Amino acid sequence: MKKIATLLLILALVISLGGCGTAPTAPAAGSNAPSSNKKITIGTSPYPAWYVWYIAKNENLFQKYGLNVDLVYFPVYSDSLQAFNTGKLDMLNIAACDMIAPYNQGVKFKAVMINDNSNGADGLVANTKFKSISDLKGQNVVTEYGTIEHFFLLKALESAGLKESDIKYTNMTVNDSGTAMLAGKVGAACVWEPSLSLALGSKDNHLLYSSANTPGLIPDLLIASDDLIKTDRKDVTNLTNVYLDALEFYNQNPDKAVADMAKQADVSVDVMKQMMAGSKLFSIKDNISAMTEKQDNYTYLPYTLNETAKFLQSVKMIDKIPSKPEDMLDTSFMQEISKTRKDFTPPDTKALAQK
Amino acid sequence: MFGRKKQVQAKNDVVIEARVANSKILVSNLRKSYVNKSRETVAIDDVSIEILDNEFVSIVGPSGCGKSTLLRILAGLDEATGGTAILDDKLIDDPGADRGMVFQTYTLFPWLTVEENIRFGLKIKKTPPKQADEIVDHYLEVIKLTPFRKSYPKELSGGMQQRVAIARALANSPKVLLMDEPFGALDSQTKSEMQLLMRQIWQVDKPTVVFITHDIEEAVFLSTRVYVMSGQPSVIKANIPIFLSYRRSLELKDTKEFIDYRHKITALLHGKESADSGES
Amino acid sequence: MRKLFRIRTKIDLKLYNALALGVFLLVLILWTVLSEAGSISQIFLPSPKSVLAYLVHIFASGQIWPDIGISAYRIFMGFIIAAVVGLPLGILAGTFNFAEALIQPLTEFIRYMPVPAFVPLIMVWFGIDESAKIALIFLGTLFQLIPMVADNVRAVPEDLLSAAYTLGAKRTTVIMKVIIPAIAPRTMDTLRIMIGWAWTYLIVAELVAANSGLGYNILKAQRYLKTDAIFGGILIIGCLGLLTDRLFVLANRKLFPWAEGGK
Numbered sequence: 001m002k003k004i005a006t007l008l009l010i011l012a013l014v015i016s017l018g019g020c021g022t023a024p025t026a027p028a029a030g031s032n033a034p035s036s037n038k039k040i041t042i043g044t045s046p047y048p049a050w051y052v053w054y055i056a057k058n059e060n061l062f063q064k065y066g067l068n069v070d071l072v073y074f075p076v077y078s079d080s081l082q083a084f085n086t087g088k089l090d091m092l093n094i095a096a097c098d099m100i101a102p103y104n105q106g107v108k109f110k111a112v113m114i115n116d117n118s119n120g121a122d123g124l125v126a127n128t129k130f131k132s133i134s135d136l137k138g139q140n141v142v143t144e145y146g147t148i149e150h151f152f153l154l155k156a157l158e159s160a161g162l163k164e165s166d167i168k169y170t171n172m173t174v175n176d177s178g179t180a181m182l183a184g185k186v187g188a189a190c191v192w193e194p195s196l197s198l199a200l201g202s203k204d205n206h207l208l209y210s211s212a213n214t215p216g217l218i219p220d221l222l223i224a225s226d227d228l229i230k231t232d233r234k235d236v237t238n239l240t241n242v243y244l245d246a247l248e249f250y251n252q253n254p255d256k257a258v259a260d261m262a263k264q265a266d267v268s269v270d271v272m273k274q275m276m277a278g279s280k281l282f283s284i285k286d287n288i289s290a291m292t293e294k295q296d297n298y299t300y301l302p303y304t305l306n307e308t309a310k311f312l313q314s315v316k317m318i319d320k321i322p323s324k325p326e327d328m329l330d331t332s333f334m335q336e337i338s339k340t341r342k343d344f345t346p347p348d349t350k351a352l353a354q355k
Numbered sequence: 356m357f358g359r360k361k362q363v364q365a366k367n368d369v370v371i372e373a374r375v376a377n378s379k380i381l382v383s384n385l386r387k388s389y390v391n392k393s394r395e396t397v398a399i400d401d402v403s404i405e406i407l408d409n410e411f412v413s414i415v416g417p418s419g420c421g422k423s424t425l426l427r428i429l430a431g432l433d434e435a436t437g438g439t440a441i442l443d444d445k446l447i448d449d450p451g452a453d454r455g456m457v458f459q460t461y462t463l464f465p466w467l468t469v470e471e472n473i474r475f476g477l478k479i480k481k482t483p484p485k486q487a488d489e490i491v492d493h494y495l496e497v498i499k500l501t502p503f504r505k506s507y508p509k510e511l512s513g514g515m516q517q518r519v520a521i522a523r524a525l526a527n528s529p530k531v532l533l534m535d536e537p538f539g540a541l542d543s544q545t546k547s548e549m550q551l552l553m554r555q556i557w558q559v560d561k562p563t564v565v566f567i568t569h570d571i572e573e574a575v576f577l578s579t580r581v582y583v584m585s586g587q588p589s590v591i592k593a594n595i596p597i598f599l600s601y602r603r604s605l606e607l608k609d610t611k612e613f614i615d616y617r618h619k620i621t622a623l624l625h626g627k628e629s630a631d632s633g634e635s
Numbered sequence: 636m637r638k639l640f641r642i643r644t645k646i647d648l649k650l651y652n653a654l655a656l657g658v659f660l661l662v663l664i665l666w667t668v669l670s671e672a673g674s675i676s677q678i679f680l681p682s683p684k685s686v687l688a689y690l691v692h693i694f695a696s697g698q699i700w701p702d703i704g705i706s707a708y709r710i711f712m713g714f715i716i717a718a719v720v721g722l723p724l725g726i727l728a729g730t731f732n733f734a735e736a737l738i739q740p741l742t743e744f745i746r747y748m749p750v751p752a753f754v755p756l757i758m759v760w761f762g763i764d765e766s767a768k769i770a771l772i773f774l775g776t777l778f779q780l781i782p783m784v785a786d787n788v789r790a791v792p793e794d795l796l797s798a799a800y801t802l803g804a805k806r807t808t809v810i811m812k813v814i815i816p817a818i819a820p821r822t823m824d825t826l827r828i829m830i831g832w833a834w835t836y837l838i839v840a841e842l843v844a845a846n847s848g849l850g851y852n853i854l855k856a857q858r859y860l861k862t863d864a865i866f867g868g869i870l871i872i873g874c875l876g877l878l879t880d881r882l883f884v885l886a887n888r889k890l891f892p893w894a895e896g897g898k
Binding site for chain 3: 078081082085086101102105106107140142145146147168169170171172173176179180183185186317318
Binding site: 450 | 795797800801816893894895
């Protein structure tokens with residue numbers, strides 16, 4: 001009898017320990033609202049333009065549209081890509097160049113909105129003993145394999161006439177790369193905010209190349225699965241509106257907005273402001289113009305996608321170039337919103353950072 | 356060796372005075388107790404025995420009467436809590452090559468061949484190789500296992516392994532051979548064969564042997580003397596010299612004298628007769 | 636037929652092999668059927684054909700060999716260093732009570748720390764080159780090895796030691812000539828188990844910070860959603876693990892023919 005009692009006690013203990021461990025899932029914003037019951041999962045990871053979602057979350061902006069949203073935070077960007085590509089997420093915040101491989105593989109999605117252009121939010125950081133990119137020859141350089149940052153690294157190397165084989169590339173997540181740079185364990189790393197500011201926090205490191213050098217090269221987008229678009233157009237539109245609402249809130253209450261984002265990023269408000277300076281946020285007009293106004297330069301999104309695809313193919317990261325990159329976009333949502341909503345100038349993050 | 360004068364019990368219970376060899380082993384008032392959770396268990400209460408050179412002494416007693424403990428103390432593998440044990444005028448404390456031991460579980464070194472096992476003690480003593488070879492060859496012959504010299508213990512039967520264990524102990528030329536129920540795990544056929552072999556070995560080499568067994572027939576067959584130990588508390592109940600013929604064969608077990616000894620000791624063991632001691 | 640269900644009764648070797656083979660075939664058939672049915676996308680479940688094609692390609696082109704080589708190198712280095720450090724410590728802990736008190740409680744404590752969690756720490760301490768990966772494998776296996784070796788030592792029958800003492804052996808001889816030979820086959824088996832774990836830790840290390848090796852290959856495949864390459868990579872690692880396992884078993888039998896249970 002005593003043995004059975006002891007066994008039951010242990011079992012109860014283990015179960016309750018397990019119960020404490022499981023954190024409650026992120027409370028669905030506006031879950032008490034009637035109209036849309038379907039839960040929509042949006043994947044996001046650490047990047048300035050994507051922290052804007054947390055303004056929406058903290059200020060309860062989802063409620064207005066009765067949205068049932070699960071904002072899933074992935075500390076490691078690549079994990080969010082995995083999750084979306086394997087159908088675990090309805091929507092995803094993604095760097096444009098990372099759309100191409102899944103598109104080639106047959107993952108069905110559409111880009112519905114451009115969040116921003118990286119304008120300093122991505123960078124090649126190196127130890128101060130490396131004065132220029134050409135000094136990186138034969139050195140250890142790390143970044144996340146097969147992602148936008150890998151692409152950016154290769155672009156940076158290209159600008160100095162180097163190839164990947166000229167350096168010793170090693171795969172490491174952007175988060176780990178930032179820490180490794182701080183610890184002085186690697187010579188150089190290609191990272192984006194917030195890891196960028198983190199790495200630059202050490203006086204042994206400096207910036208060798210920045211996305212500010214390559215405007216338009218790195219757009220960041222919100223994509224949605226074809227399934228979601230087919231079954232739930234209204235919610236996709238609403239979510240896009242929520243993002244824009246958050247930007248408007250940012251305009252009106254910059255300090256509160258930055259505070260909301262800083263909380264999620266776990267950095268100070270000042271650091272957050274600096275980070276945001278690297279992100280050139282897009283207005284409705286910017287969106288439509290980039291998605292529809294055909295140009296032969298990086299201001300036109302399909303052009304960017306095409307150039308990016310050509311480059312990725314040249315370094316054997318993808319097998320084929322999509323014949324019609326514009327098929328990756330669905331401009332209808334922004335078109336519709338432009339008709340129902342007054343446009344505004346998004347927050348000038350660079351200016352806000354000077355204050 | 357001049358020896359000394361002693362009152363000794365001879366055949367037919369006649370007491371005579373004789374010159375005897377000096378004690379090989381002298382155990383005086385030995386006591387062994389364990390304390391477990393503030394409870395004291397006494398394994399050996401007050402045991403005094405004397406074993407002379409070249410004797411084959413058996414100690415019989417009921418299970419748990421402490422005879423194995425006694426042997427282990429003689430071997431130096433256990434420590435007494437009271438009393439003394441002396442070998443050749445030296446106090447016994449640590450184990451050593453002077454007290455060879457044969458265990459009930461054979462305990463051959465499984466990674467060594469038969470001949471390497473026998474050689475083990477010699478190597479420790481750094482016996483010169485040629486001499487060691489001779490000794491090993493000799494004992495292989497004695498235990499009749501020369502064809503198996505390169506076999507591993509796992510390839511041998513229980514009886515064969517025990518023979519190797521005996522050879523291994525003897526090859527080391529110990530002053531005393533201690534044997535802890537060595538034939539206990541064998542079937543009766545093998546047991547008889549081993550008893551005969553043991554007796555023959557003793558008849559040739561005359562090692563001093565202290566032999567533990569609960570098999571009275573075995574004790575009588577092998578020994579020059581039998582000590583009877585009692586159960587809790589463990590003391591020596593009786594000391595019976597065995598006056599049977601020197602050369603013994605298995606047929607001896609059917610003779611009247613043998614059976615008489617067997618009955619006598621059995622009776623002592625079961626407490627029917629009072630202790631009939633021969634020596635003080 | 637009744638024989639099949641009698642406890643511990645051996646069955647005909649041919650039947651045994653047939654049953655085992657049958658299970659593999661069944662899995663293969665199920666796999667083929669599921670992927671041919673088309674209901675599951677190639678991303679989730681690559682067809683056996685594509686996995687096979689991938690394997691044939693990387694072996695034929697020879698591009699997989701450097702990765703196999705570097706992964707194997709990392710494992711063996713980490714493993715050997717762990718053995719060199721762990722065997723003496725384990726033997727000491729098993730032989731002497733005071734050594735046990737010094738060594739084992741700390742070892743047991745560290746043993747329960749999850750090795751993958753050490754990876755960021757190791758990157759800070761060792762950087763990202765080979766020493767980091769070898770250090771990870773070392774850490775992962777050392778603290779498992781020590782208690783297992785100590786247990787092996789404690790399992791040596793007391794009587795074997797007693798017999799040695801009564802043959803004139805002193806402490807050092809008992810350790811060198813009795814304990815160490817006695818634990819040899821069991822320790823070989825312990826090492827066999829260790830190497831299995833070492834493979835797992837290696838892959839963790841190569842997923843986090845590497846530019847070569849079988850784990851890195853899988854990571855690359857993952858980024859490009861090449862699930863056939865992921866499957867293929869896992870199969871290769873599984874086979875290599877099995878190979879090292881069987882090599883250890885064979886070595887055990889050849890080196891220690893005297894041990895029980897192997898005739």
